[in-house]
Amino acid sequence: MNKRSKEKRTMPNRDPNNWQWLVNMIPYLLLSAATFTVGFITVLHNGGPWTKALMSATVGTILSLSLYPVFLWVAAYYQLPEEVAFAPCVFLAIMGVEWVRNKADGLYEVLVAFITKWLK
Numbered sequence: 001m002n003k004r005s006k007e008k009r010t011m012p013n014r015d016p017n018n019w020q021w022l023v024n025m026i027p028y029l030l031l032s033a034a035t036f037t038v039g040f041i042t043v044l045h046n047g048g049p050w051t052k053a054l055m056s057a058t059v060g061t062i063l064s065l066s067l068y069p070v071f072l073w074v075a076a077y078y079q080l081p082e083e084v085a086f087a088p089c090v091f092l093a094i095m096g097v098e099w100v101r102n103k104a105d106g107l108y109e110v111l112v113a114f115i116t117k118w119l120k
Helices: 016-045 050-077 082-095 097-119
Strands: none
Touching: 016 050, 016 082, 050 082, 050 097, 082 097
16 A cells, blocks of 8 residues: 655645735624614614615615724724724614714705805
8 A cells, every 4th residue: 555645735826815805804894784784673673664674774884884984094093993983883873864864964054054154
């Protein structure tokens, strides 16, 4: 019988850093899962239909993911841990898309009033 010795084969084409992109995406994946789940459950808890819950959770997740880098920057600016940026995104999901829309409309009205007063 021919016994083969176990040799440790080198793998020159394998780089352990190939999976680094996935490790870097873990906070975004967790954030999207958390905000979608919280937004979906919040709308259902408030008595909305599941279609409205699905749409509100999707829009809330997109909004949270787009604002997450801003909250990361604020956390870095005030020398806070990165985990602090997670909370405002989940807060936006809890408050819902309608709350964000109402606040944006109010801000728009203030801005329009300021510009019309400034132009006169």
